[in-house]
Amino acid sequence: MPQVKNTIFSSYEKNPGLLDELYDETGEIKEIYSKLFKLYGEHSIQDYVTLNNKAKASFFNQGITFQVYNDKDSKEKIFPFDLFPRIIDSKEWDIIESGTIQRCRALNLFLWDVYHEKKIIRQGIVPLELISSSVNYMDQMMDVNPPGGIYNHISGTDIIKHSDGRYYVLEDNIRCPSGVSYVICNRTALKRALFGVFNHYQTYTVTNYAENLLEVLESVKPKGVDIPTCVVITPGMYNSAFYEHSYLAKTMGVELVEGRDLFVENDFVYMKTINGPEKVDIIYRRVDDQFMDPLEFRPDSALGVPGIFAAYKKGNVSLANAPGTGVADDKAIYTYMPDIIKYYLGEEPILNNVHTYHCSRPAEMNYVLDHISELVIKPVDEAGGYGISIGNRLSKDEIDAVKRQIRADPRKYVAQPIMSLSVHPTYIDESESFEQRHVDLRTYTLLGKDKEFVLKGGLTRVALKKGNLIVNSSQGGGSKDTWVLKK
């Protein structure tokens, strides 16, 4: 094929200060990307714009859209998706996979301990006030034995590559991590638009997630149940992740229920079907634990099922994830992860932790207050990228405001050095060309009784605004298909 002039890559600008996933240390295009780079380089800009529109239409027709519901006239929008995939070779993937499994195992043991003997606290490794002051700690879970001994069946681990070329974990999400359906949709959309590129790569599938999820869920069935009935519970079709809930239910072949479809009788859970009540054994919950049972937690919850927690405590129904896991994905606990891994597993952490300053400790708080411009300040109990301040982006007044916030409630804040997330070529609509954008990676790990699984792929999230480091979709982020190459 003749070389097309003026391709989508002709204007690609490489900022030497950033780690670009496309290039190796010597500045050459990495071998794993060379074929892809060439294939994409054969497209003229016009070609690529057409393909990009097709991919968008694919999302639209699949109904993977979101809408701002309090705005009556707002059109449905798709989540921004980038056609240039991220590639991870098998060597790097092995580190990620073994590292996330290690973390999830350690977190599970930690949760058991926190809700039983609390040895790690008594031995002074994790301070007591960190647990007792956590809003996500659930007293009701004390001495409850979850079926199979598993708390965090489904974990989402957010990983970045720093400019030093090493992987760091930014966050563990073990409450209701979402986004896995996008991993699969991104793959579908990319296949529809550019199926040819798959001929040149041996990529692991991502569609085996649901079957593994079902296996994990069934591995923690209540005692005495032979063939368990599993359901997914959703807050309802107006929830922003409803597509994912229905996708997972469909691909597992189980019912998608809402709280109002379930009821509890004699500490057993039933769903209301066209043939009358049917017993439910395992619930994959996509409703926050605080909303699961109005009798036990938030009494104003209309999403939950009265009495379900009592059924759970009796061991008559399994909940995944277990209630109360939030105490362990708190950003303050995060900083103890290397110690937690060593304590329970006797192993060195495989994935790095970002060094974290606790504002609850006076000396560290003073350091933070003096160095705000070099740090990222995060509230410990917020998800979705809310409440984060990036020091070098703040004006003097804003810095003063952050200082006041920290002083007012030191326990609420931790600070980390500003990490330089690696960048990846990303198609930008406005300039109709590829530009460098920061990316991270959310991996999905499943933990069952005698079963572990990491989805080979994951959600590469892209911060679409130039220079922006926050990749959450609620903050205007997009995503990419992620290929893990076979050996």
Added chain:
Amino acid sequence: MLARVANNLFWMGRYIERSEHIARYINVNYFASLDAPNEHSQSRQFVLRSMMYMVGEPEKDDNVQLNEEDIFFKIGLDPGFPFSIINNVKYARENANSARDLISTELYEATNKFYHFVVNYPVDVFVKRGLYDFTLNIAEMSAVLRGKIRGTLLHDEVYAIILMGINIERATQIIRMINSKYNDALVAQGSYADRFRNSFEWTTLLKCAESYDMMRRYYKKTPNSVSTLEFLILNPDCPRSVMNCLNQVFYHIKTLDQKSSYHKNSTAFLVGKVRAEYAYKSIEEIEGDVKKFIESILDSLNQISQKMEKEFFNY
């Protein structure tokens, strides 16, 4: 299957079917009127009134002049009019959404495409020159949906409930059309060479039900009031006939109620009873008092629907 979701699927079937019949009714009537053989049927006011009669909002004041573009907008794309096509399609998709885990990706995507086609159709194009294109697409897309329902779903309870929704709605819409065209034929009689029995409106009615060609094949005669009503109400082989719909509903209720003899309070018992009534009816019994027939069959269909709700959707 969850009772709540079963209810949603039942209504998904009904809304798909409803939007198609409304679209076809306005299409056929409008285009038939353009060169209708008599003055009355050709009058624009006559056809616009007929459309409003069909969708259940008849204009009662004879002196009001209806505006063509207003009526098109109202029936087609008015989000504020509960019986508009756009609302039917919205409801169909919303119901599909809530049962997304039960239906196939193919069916969902087709529903979704249908929805986007309707919500993105420019209003000014539709009311000025898009009537044919818009209504034809609605009819075709709903045919695609029925194809996906039949061809991609498991033929189990989910399928049975959707098909019951479709057939109950189809029978209802066919009766509404009969009602509306019967009324038109009454109004139009007396003008040039047009008697009620041989009214031009019977041909239009058959075309609204996509049954004109097959009716000609069956009777080999120009349609008149008796043959048209017989074909559309009692002929079990006409896929749009009331009889055929009742047979379908009876067939599908067996998937939901597998007992060998039905309890007298069950939906299956009621469906069987209504079906038997029409299986042994002659057109002469109906033709004598069409108004009474229409009231009675609409009432029966309504009872079936309510019974289903009580027996299966009560959550």
